[in-house]
Structures are given as structure tokens and as C-alpha cells.
Amino acid sequence: MARKPDEHGDKGDDATAHWQKRSAGNKALTKPRSRRGGGRPTIADVARKAGVGAITVSRALRDPERVSEDLRRQIQAAVDELGYVPDPNARALASARAEVFGVLVPSLTNNVFAEVVRGIYDSLSDGPFRVQLGNTHYSGLEEERLLQVFGPQRPAALIVAGVDQTPTARKLLESAGCPVVQVMETGPNPVDMLVGFSHFEGGRAATEHMIEVGYRRIGFIGARMDPRSQRRLAGYRAATEAAGLFDPRLVTTTPVPSSVTLGRELFRDALAKMPTLDGVFCNNDDIALGVLFECHRAAIAVPKSIGIVGFNDLDMMQSAFPSITSVRTYRYEIGRRSVAMALAAIAGKRPEQRVVDLGFELIRRESTAR
């Protein structure tokens, strides 16, 4: 039952848009009273009304402490009456610094980064800072390009996902002239500040858990395989090798973007390649869910015949049947923390810890309850 109506226009409206109408009668107003159509009040208007200098208004708005009680009140009254709002562009131009946080993430729809971004937004919604969000599509080149676009804007801070910037990107970050926070990972050489956790350790902990509860032919299934997934795989490998359980044929990966459906397919592949498989550590929760569904469909008992572990601990992991063991990470908190650190740096109080590891937690559930 598809419903895709023909597109229909409005009844004959003239070609002029509502928002263009205003430019109609403005022709011969002789007075060179600004090119702007809007005629929004400026700081000068406020100053005049309050009977003070423009700079005093500017100060009263940005740093009330530095203006006497009296004037502050007069100015506030004038501001309210006129409905004055500072022009962020003029402000940025004059101060050589925009009240903007540049944020670069590899994906907008991947829930993991969406959570980080949400944390950033929530932390910034109070203050004067806007957010300039960029989608790198998991591409280093895109990242470079976006950094080049962000630069001229003179952002107040930069928050970027990951620690694997290209040399060019890294150089751009270092010369950005503002605090930089790398998020979602830990690593040895932060450009400036860093908040995240160890994907390697997360992968290792997940795998060790499976070994501990008795799984012996544990596969790794991973999609997209970005640097973070590579590190989870490395953690998996470290754990299986330590237990003498590693076998390259147990590893199934693809650069294809992750999805539940892909999880099903990869699991089928893995099983075909390695019929004795008795457990899988998945790249992420979508893949894990796909594995679970495929097990249902193929009537493979979970956790008895196959154990499953995911990564990130999305809400659905706890509700799945059986519920799925996963590595819980603190994405929202990472977003919040990154802003807090940047804000501190902007305020001149650089945080003592430039590297913050928020850790993770393995949540054991039915999918590995042997």
C-alpha cells in the first residue's frame, strides 16, 4: 500500500516570496540610513537610549561586573525596550574570535556519535556558544577539508572524534589557535586535550569474559572497521592469543557500513567459514542484534550454542531476548566532558588532566550466561 501523491503546488501565488516583500517600498528613502532592510537596533541605539557610550553597553552585556550598578540597569532597560540582540557576526569580526564550537564527527546517524553530539549540545545550550557540526563520513580527507572551512571562522574551540587525524589535519588542529579536544578514544599524543576510553581494553575485556564463561571458538565480527573497531579487534586478538584460542579464520570483517542486516549476513559467513564457532564478539550492538536474529531464524540456541557480545550497550541490548551482553560506554558523558574541558581552557583555567579516560563497563547478560 504505497501512497505517493503527486506533488501539488499552491494556488497561484505570485513569484515574490513573503520574505522578499519588504524590499518593495524602500526605494527613495534618501536618508542613507543603513543598507540593512531589517533596521534591527544596534548597540548605538541602545547607547543613545540609555544615555551612555556604546562601549559601555558592550561591556555591560559581556561583563556586567565592570559597569556600575546604575548604568547597568539603565542599559538593561534600554536593551529590553528595544529588543536588542548583539550581532554575532559583528562581534566575531571585531573580536577576531567567534563564539562557535567546531565539532567533527564521522557520522550523524550512528547513535554513538549522535550521543556525543547531544552531550555537546546540552552542555553548550546555556551559554553564548553555537555549534558548528561537521560530518567527516569517516574520511580523513573530508576531515581536512572541514577543518579548512572551520579555520577562517576562528572557532572558540574544536572537538574532533578520534586520534587518527592525517598529518595535515593534525597540523590544522595545532595551528587552529584554540583549545582542541579529541574524543571517543584514549591515545598517547593528544593534540591538546583528550577524553574517551580504550577500545582495545574494551575489546579485550569482552573477549576475556567469553573465554571465562567457557566459550572456546570465539569469532570476531566487525563492519565498517574504522580505527576504533580495529582496536577492539586488536583487544580481541590479544585475549584469544593469550588463551591460545586465536585463529585468523575466526575473524570476519568488512569495510561496509554497519547495520543489523549486515550482522546477519556476516554471521552466516562466519558460520560457513567456521562451523564450530561457539561465540561471537561483535564490533557493535547493531551487528550483535543481527547475529541474534539470525540465530533465532536458524534455530541456534543462545547462549547455549552461540554466545554473543556487543559493544556500546544501546538500550535495546537489555531488552533483547535473550538480553545481550555488551560493553557499556559513556558517549553522552564524553560529549559533556569535552565541552567542560574546552570551556575551562577558554576561561584560562586549563584542566590539570589533559587526558581523561572515562572507561567502560562490561554488562553481562543472558547472551553469555552459560
Add this chain to the structure above:
Amino acid sequence: MARKPDEHGDKGDDATAHWQKRSAGNKALTKPRSRRGGGRPTIADVARKAGVGAITVSRALRDPERVSEDLRRQIQAAVDELGYVPDPNARALASARAEVFGVLVPSLTNNVFAEVVRGIYDSLSDGPFRVQLGNTHYSGLEEERLLQVFGPQRPAALIVAGVDQTPTARKLLESAGCPVVQVMETGPNPVDMLVGFSHFEGGRAATEHMIEVGYRRIGFIGARMDPRSQRRLAGYRAATEAAGLFDPRLVTTTPVPSSVTLGRELFRDALAKMPTLDGVFCNNDDIALGVLFECHRAAIAVPKSIGIVGFNDLDMMQSAFPSITSVRTYRYEIGRRSVAMALAAIAGKRPEQRVVDLGFELIRRESTAR
């Protein structure tokens, strides 16, 4: 197995950040050579190097047609050599128009809006426009506040989710002085332009399908219940009433944000309230998945004992076991289309159709295969 390492600072680094170092030796350079530390090349530098006026450089960059072949080449050479990039803030100030799309969505993590946003970003990544994203948290007041913040920036266009703006918000949109596109819904009185689909018809189609295949005690389960969900519910009600099947006790809703876990709980509630339930139309796919999991857990046969229909058709619907019937919507395409319409309006070619209905499609799957 939690791993939450103590936070550790860097080895004693002085309090000065890398990005502040540069301000060190700039003290007595006597020459009032700009307050800016960076000393990035300006349009004047390019003009000098190319031996032309600044305004010609400006024109050559924005509208090459209006500059002679010769000068254009010289200017381009100078630009490349100097690595000149226009300052967006200065540009915005001088032209009274920022190359920014303001985008307002109720949630950053809800996949539905994330897809719309992704469509918007992908459509805008080529051109000069930046995106200013705002999260309204499903609140009309937040929306007003964000609109007030966006206004002074003089955005080139505004894209907002939904058609239920408060009167104040609507006024702000109308007086924004730029094209406005409302997305995700259809409706009678667009502020300017509109692209979406009918949630009412989607809800009705889903319900009619369930009736058609033989379900008789069909419940509605809905979380969050934003205006779009309300319309889906209205569609459900229209269909059940038309068939003489409506009963208020079949409806289970909550303002609580949606999640898979919540889906399980609401389904339990619904079943307790109405043990004869034989099908549920869910608000969205997360809820539907929760219902499915709860059915598994309670050993309720799907689709035999209970039929399930979701909304939006996320990828996991096709992979679930059994696969879940859902109403497919075109979020990404809505995002792209909204940008295309805004861009056309900016270019002075307002699209003939100011209202675009992208429709939906009911995807029948195992969860309703009676």
C-alpha cells in the same frame, strides 16, 4: 568487569597552552599591524598582489562572470599563492546575510531526525553554506529561544521540523527574512515551503492493513506522543472506527521518550488492560521491537497470536525474527528536498510546488502475515 581508571594528568606541562604560545612575543611590534595574531591574508593582500582593487577580488571570487578573463586568472593566482580564504564573519557583516542554514530538530539521537539532518548536510556539503543545528528537545519554548538566537545571525534559510510551531515561533519564522522550509509533515498552512508526508494517512494505512489481514482487537502503543505521533494515532482511530473496531482501552500512550525497553513495558501494560489484544500498531520501530521481544519472552506467537506493525521502517525491521511490518518513510530524501527547495528560493527561482508530499509505503512482513 568495570574499568574506570583514575584520571591522570599529563606530566608536568606548564600552564600555557600550545594555542596561546603565539601571543608571547607580540608585545612591542609598534606597527599597528592589525590586532589579529594570525595575520591571515586579507582581500587587500590579494588585491595588492594581483594589482587590482579589493572589490574586484571580491567579485572574482563570488561571481567570476563579472570579471574579465585576465584579471580573473591573476587574482586566482594571487589567491592560491597567498592561501587566501574569505572571512565568513566579515562577509556576513558586510552583506547582512550569513551563508548559514539554520536547522531545528526536536532530537539529535532519534534516528528519524538524524536521517533528515544527514540529508541536509549531504546536500549542503558542496556549496558555501554552513549548517547551524539546533536541538529543540520537543519543546515549543526551546524552539522559540533557538529561533531568537538564530535570527541575529541572518541565516540564508531556515529548516524546521513539524508544523506545530507556537504562534510566537511562527511569527519569528515569518519575519526571518529568508526562505523557510517545514519538514516531516504535510499541513494546510505552511509558513513558506513544506516537505514531508501525512502521519495521519500513515497511521491509517498501517491499521487498515492489520484489519485487512484479520486482526480485530488492534491496540495502539505510543511513546513520547509528539504531534506526529498524535496524528498517527488519529489515523489509527479513523481506521478502527470505520471498521467498528475502536475501543479507547486499546490505546496505550505515554509522554515518556521512546525506547525498546519502554516498548516492552507498554506492551505488558496494554496486555494487562486488554488480554484479548490480537495486534498492535506501534508509534515507531523501537516500540515495535520492544513488543516483539516481549512476545518472545512471554512465548506469545507472532504473527499468530499478536500482529505487530511499526513506523519508519528502520533497517532492523527487515532483519528481525519474525521480520516486522512497518511504514517506510523517506527521511533522508526529505532532508535533501528541503535543501533543494531552499536553495532554489535563495536563487530567486521559487519552486512551483511549495508543498511537497513525499508519501510513505507500507512494507508488509512476517509480523502481520496471517
Add this chain to the structure above:
DNA sequence: TTGTATGCGTTATCAA
């Protein structure tokens, strides 16, 4: 604590 002069980098206006 407050004000004056000036600059920020770019584009609109108008004339050539």
C-alpha cells in the same frame, strides 16, 4: 568606571 578613536575584513553604492 567610562568614553573616544579606530580597526576588524568584506561588500554595497555609485561613479568612471
Add this chain to the structure above:
DNA sequence: TTGATAACGCATACAA
């Protein structure tokens, strides 16, 4: 087609 001049709205530097 090109250019000189004057905004654009605000903040810095410095003086009062």
C-alpha cells in the same frame, strides 16, 4: 568591467 568610498555592528587600545 573596474574602482574609491563608505558602511556593516561591535570590540580593542588607550586616555580620561
